[in-house]
Amino acid sequence: MREQIADALKGQDADYIEVRIEEREASRILYRGRELEDIGRSTSRGGNVRALVKGGWGFVSFNELSGLRDKVALAVKQAHLVGRGRAREFEKGKEESRLAPVAPVVDIVAPQIRKDPSIVPLAQKKGLLDEYNELIWSTTKIQTSVIAYGDSKKRVIFANSEGCYIEQTRVDLSTRIVVIAREDGDVQQVALSVGSGGDFGFIEGLHQEVKDAAQRAVALLTALQVKGGEYTAVLDPVLAGVFAHEAFGHLSESDFVYENDRLKDIMVLGRRFGGEHLNIVDGAAIPGLRGSYKYDDEGVPATRTYLIKDGILAGRLHSRETAAKMGEKPTGNARAIDYRHPPIVRMTNTFIEPPRQVGVSFNEMIGDIKEGVYVKNWYGGMTSMEMFTFSAGEAYMIRNGKIEELLRPVVLTGNVFSTLENIDAIGDDLAMNEGGGCGKGGQMPLPVSNGSPHIRIRKCLVGGR
Amino acid sequence: MENILSLARKVAEEAEVFLVSSKETPVGFEANRLKMLETRETISVSLRIVKDGRIGFSSTTRLDDPQALVDMAVESAQFGALARFTLPAAQCYPQIEVYDPEVEGIAIEDMVEIGDSLIARVRGHTPELVCGGGVTRSVGMVNILNSRGGEASYRKSFFAIGIEGTLIRDTDMLFVGEMDSSCHPIREFKPLADSVIRQLEMAKHPASLSSGRLPVLLTPKGVRSAFFAPLALAFNGKTALEGASPLVGREGQLLFDERLSLWDDATIDYCPASRPCDDEGVPSQRTSLIEKGVVTNFLYDLQTAAMAGSRSTGSANRARGGMPTPSVSALVVEEGDSTFEEMVRDMKEGLVIEMLIGAEQGNVLGGEFSGNILLGYKVENGEIVGRVKDTMVSGNIYDTLKELVAIGREAKWVGNSLRTPALYLSRLAVASKG
Numbered sequence: 062m063r064e065q066i067a068d069a070l071k072g073q074d075a076d077y078i079e080v081r082i083e084e085r086e087a088s089r090i091l092y093r094g095r096e097l098e099d100i101g102r103s104t105s106r107g108g109n110v111r112a113l114v115k116g117g118w119g120f121v122s123f124n125e126l127s128g129l130r131d132k133v134a135l136a137v138k139q140a141h142l143v144g145r146g147r148a149r150e151f152e153k154g155k156e157e158s159r160l161a162p163v164a165p166v167v168d169i170v171a172p173q174i175r176k177d178p179s180i181v182p183l184a185q186k187k188g189l190l191d192e193y194n195e196l197i198w199s200t201t202k203i204q205t206s207v208i209a210y211g212d213s214k215k216r217v218i219f220a221n222s223e224g225c226y227i228e229q230t231r232v233d234l235s236t237r238i239v240v241i242a243r244e245d246g247d248v249q250q251v252a253l254s255v256g257s258g259g260d261f262g263f264i265e266g267l268h269q270e271v272k273d274a275a276q277r278a279v280a281l282l283t284a285l286q287v288k289g290g291e292y293t294a295v296l297d298p299v300l301a302g303v304f305a306h307e308a309f310g311h312l313s314e315s316d317f318v319y320e321n322d323r324l325k326d327i328m329v330l331g332r333r334f335g336g337e338h339l340n341i342v343d344g345a346a347i348p349g350l351r352g353s354y355k356y357d358d359e360g361v362p363a364t365r366t367y368l369i370k371d372g373i374l375a376g377r378l379h380s381r382e383t384a385a386k387m388g389e390k391p392t393g394n395a396r397a398i399d400y401r402h403p404p405i406v407r408m409t410n411t412f413i414e415p416p417r418q419v420g421v422s423f424n425e426m427i428g429d430i431k432e433g434v435y436v437k438n439w440y441g442g443m444t445s446m447e448m449f450t451f452s453a454g455e456a457y458m459i460r461n462g463k464i465e466e467l468l469r470p471v472v473l474t475g476n477v478f479s480t481l482e483n484i485d486a487i488g489d490d491l492a493m494n495e496g497g498g499c500g501k502g503g504q505m506p507l508p509v510s511n512g513s514p515h516i517r518i519r520k521c522l523v524g525g526r
Numbered sequence: 527m528e529n530i531l532s533l534a535r536k537v538a539e540e541a542e543v544f545l546v547s548s549k550e551t552p553v554g555f556e557a558n559r560l561k562m563l564e565t566r567e568t569i570s571v572s573l574r575i576v577k578d579g580r581i582g583f584s585s586t587t588r589l590d591d592p593q594a595l596v597d598m599a600v601e602s603a604q605f606g607a608l609a610r611f612t613l614p615a616a617q618c619y620p621q622i623e624v625y626d627p628e629v630e631g632i633a634i635e636d637m638v639e640i641g642d643s644l645i646a647r648v649r650g651h652t653p654e655l656v657c658g659g660g661v662t663r664s665v666g667m668v669n670i671l672n673s674r675g676g677e678a679s680y681r682k683s684f685f686a687i688g689i690e691g692t693l694i695r696d697t698d699m700l701f702v703g704e705m706d707s708s709c710h711p712i713r714e715f716k717p718l719a720d721s722v723i724r725q726l727e728m729a730k731h732p733a734s735l736s737s738g739r740l741p742v743l744l745t746p747k748g749v750r751s752a753f754f755a756p757l758a759l760a761f762n763g764k765t766a767l768e769g770a771s772p773l774v775g776r777e778g779q780l781l782f783d784e785r786l787s788l789w790d791d792a793t794i795d796y797c798p799a800s801r802p803c804d805d806e807g808v809p810s811q812r813t814s815l816i817e818k819g820v821v822t823n824f825l826y827d828l829q830t831a832a833m834a835g836s837r838s839t840g841s842a843n844r845a846r847g848g849m850p851t852p853s854v855s856a857l858v859v860e861e862g863d864s865t866f867e868e869m870v871r872d873m874k875e876g877l878v879i880e881m882l883i884g885a886e887q888g889n890v891l892g893g894e895f896s897g898n899i900l901l902g903y904k905v906e907n908g909e910i911v912g913r914v915k916d917t918m919v920s921g922n923i924y925d926t927l928k929e930l931v932a933i934g935r936e937a938k939w940v941g942n943s944l945r946t947p948a949l950y951l952s953r954l955a956v957a958s959k960g
Contacts, residue, residue, distance in 0.1 A: 093764065093768060094768050096607055097605060097606070097607055098607055098849070099583060099606075099607075099849045100602050100605045100606060101582065101583050101584055101598060101599070101601065101602030101606075102584065102598050102601070102602070103584060103585045103586060103598070104586045104587075104588060104594070104598075105570070105586060105587040105588070106587055106588050107568075107587055117560065117561065117562070117563075118561060118562040118563070119562070119563050119564075120562055120563070120564040120565070121564070121565045121566075121567075122564070122565070122566045122567065122568075123566075123567045123568075124567065124568055124569050124570070124587040124588075125567070125569070135565060136565075139563035139564070139565070139634075140563070142563055142634065142635075142638075143560050143561065143562060143563055146559075146560050146638065147559060147560060183601070183602075183605065184605070187605055204768065204769050204770055205768035205769060205770045241768075241770045241891065243769060243770065243772075246772045246776070246924065247772070247892065248770060248771075248772050248889070248891050248892040248893075249889060249892055250889055250891050250892070286894075286920075289737065289918060289920055289955050289956070289957030290737055290957050291957075291959065320556065320557035320656070321557065321656050321692065321694070323654070323656075323694040323695075324692075324694055327694065327696075327697055401566060401568065403562070403564075440887050440888055441884070441886075441887030442884070442887070443883040443884045443887065444883070445699070445701055445883055445900050446699060447697070447698070447699040448883070448898050448900065448915065448916065449883075449898075450883050450884025450887070450897065450898045451884075452884060452887045452888050452896075469889065469894070470888045470889050470894070471896075472884050472887065472888055472896035472897065472898075472918065472920070474884065474898040474916070474918055476915075476916055476959075478697045520959075522916065522918055522957060522958075522959050523918070523957065524896035524897070524898075524918035524919070524920040524955075524957055525896070525918075525920055525955060525957065526920065526955050
């Protein structure tokens with residue numbers, strides 16, 4: 062493949078060209094209720110070419126690998142068309158292609174696997190899910206359940222016109238279990254999501270969690286909905302991780318900022334967003350997590366980046382293009398979900414660090430709350446950059462310093478310019494959640510992880526009756 | 527395809543081959559100008575078999591090894607679900623137009639021109655607006671072949687234009703946008719531009735709101751962001767079969783406002799969600815879901831219908847060549863008789879909502895929604911006075927749609943899969959930052 066790509070790149074007229082070829086094997090099991098609905102394996106193969114001319118990109122994706130040279134030529138031709146248009150807008154036609162310099166790497170990266178899902182027989186995977194389903198169905202008032210398991214092994218070859226050649230193999234697996242309870246016309250659900258970058262062990266031993274989820278779904282039938290308004294909210298590490306991802310992570314992705322002067326003014330390094338105790342980090346270089354890798358999809362080595370340090374905007378996530386335009390260093394955050402898409406700036410493993418001084422214990426956090434909410438686990442989260450929402454899979458009222466009754470699922474919202482400042486307590490109990498997938502620009506779900514210790518947010522807006 | 531089918535028939539009682547291919551050409555704009563041209567070619571083939579009474583399934587993008595595809599399907603049939611359906615035999619399909627050869631003839635340069643003009647017109651109104659967007663054309667081909675002699679194939683064209691604008695003042699961000707799609711080329715960009723300009727006008731001034739219960743007018747886009755996901759799920763035959771839909775067992779009952787009618791329709795000419803047959807080769811149809819407030823039907827594919835003792839509504843879909851599963855083609859809400867202005871004028875204090883975020887991330891199955899108003903306006907004494915922010919609205923669609931104040935008389939497409947008028951709701955819980 063290496064020679065084939067090198068041949069295809071030879072003599073092409075562009076400022077920069079890259080080729081990605083991807084081979085993927087996957088297996089999946091889907092239960093709906095007691096019925097096994099789908100089980101099996103699939104394979105796919107495809108690739109793409111991306112070319113840059115005078116700041117304009119051409120991109121060609123395909124399943125058929127033959128005729129690679131023509132595909133490169135087509136991407137180059139498209140890039141010329143864009144580049145020409147862009148150059149015209151500038152005096153003297155001098156639009157330039159700028160990519161932050163990166164030393165070309167030649168490397169072959171084996172997957173980091175603890176328990177390889179691809180050698181676990183399909184029957185054994187099914188057996189495990191059967192055990193979970195039995196636990197669910199032995200709970201009364203359960204109407205139905207959905208269990209979706211998937212794993213994949215993907216080998217990606219990346220080469221560019223600067224001499225970079227990288228082969229990376231990555232494994233990803235995930236399981237989502239949804240329990241649905243019903244009484245008359247009322248339907249309630251509880252979901253459990255786990256994932257891993259290469260350890261089938263993560264899927265095993267979830268029996269207690271599954272049992273709890275089933276019981277909680279039934280309990281929700283008699284739970285009340287919270288009254289809408291502002292509350293002091295205490296977030297568990299899972300939901301606080303989703304909060305970090307939605308509240309600040311997405312705004313740190315420079316492709317949203319790099320060509321918008323007004324945003325650049327707002328997102329100026331050194332701006333204060335939160336208290337001294339607040340530190341938010343993203344990085345694929347942190348090993349062993351679902352968003353970890355050695356090189357991103359532009360062949361840039363992974364890093365670890367402080368987005369917020371001591372409450373102050375300290376860094377952001379870059380592709381080579383956004384880094385060059387903003388005069389900063391590339392961070393290795395250009396990722397593509399598969400060969401059908403060009404890489405865009407994405408998060409990897411995002412988390413709030415425990416404070417440098419001793420963190421606040423959970424009991425202290427809830428101790429002086431007269432009326433508040435304790436929110437745990439996640440349903441989802443969304444952001445418009447300024448305003449964001451994150452929804453809790455599990456919520457309780459806090460009254461006079463005590464955790465009280467279970468509430469129906471709660472959606473919380475915030476504004477990046479006030480909510481981060483309103484975090485007034487951070488614990489020491491950092492935990493990572495690897496069950497989520499992130500969506501952006503039609504590329505979803507991208508494997509990421511996020512985490513945090515318990516945190517407390519004052520004046521958090523909660524939707525409700 | 528014939529080759530795969532004959533290999534599969536050697537080892538299985540029934541077999542069905544599904545092949546889908548497409549060529550898509552998106553033209554992308556970023557920061558007010560052209561940024562990327564793309565060509566995306568995809569092909570995938572999937573095989574469903576019935577072996578020893580059980581379903582086996584496999585798929586691949588590699589056409590070079592049909593035997594591997596058959597082997598994977600056989601492996602999966604060992605554990606597969608019991609097959610309850612019969613594959614459709616050869617038949618005639620309704621004449622539904624979804625291909626316009628003109629789409630392929632649109633030059634890239636013309637697409638660039640459309641995008642440039644769209645952005646220029648909107649920025650003519652608000653020069654500080656930073657716009658992105660895209661113009662896309664594509665042509666796709668679907669082929670289905672099965673062991674009962676069933677055979678279907680059709681070609682579909684698609685054209686879409688979209689724009690999103692970001693306006694930043696101090697730390698205030700405003701997001702506006704519109705998109706439109708069709709099987710015909712869309713050269714007329716002005717309606718789209720003018721709709722974005724209207725959003726900018728209505729959002730010009732900030733307005734504050736107190737928490738409480740307020741009347742809410744959902745624009746067609748607002749209807750989509752609050753109601754589409756719960757409705758699509760509730761009328762899915764699979765959700766119904768499992769008893770997880772709040773509507774199951776309540777067919778024939780008046781559960782919604784008597785003026786509300788809703789159907790699913792894959793037969794409208796030149797609509798991107800239309801097609802002569804579904805992804806199992808069952809002819810497309812219009813299926814009534816709510817008739818004057820009464821629940822009438824659910825959407826089924828072959829297997830789900832057989833299990834429910836019903837018949838397929840031609841609703842089988844395969845996301846990228848996967849296993850067929852029932853889903854919505856295009857939901858259509860019947861128009862009412864009120865104009866937008868009349869409904870706004872009727873509100874003493876209320877809200878007009880264009881877009882919520884997070885509304886689909888709660889207990890969608892139970893019909894609960896709770897979202898932050900990304901784009902919405904406050905109404906005072908019958909007039910839109912400005913944009914509201916940092917505000918949550920919450921409710922349950924089954925309570926909310928029981929009694930509507932009014933239904934708009936002008937329906938609009940929102941994306942490919944919903945056509946709806948504005949809906950005027952009596953009261954929703956509103957929580958606003960104090």
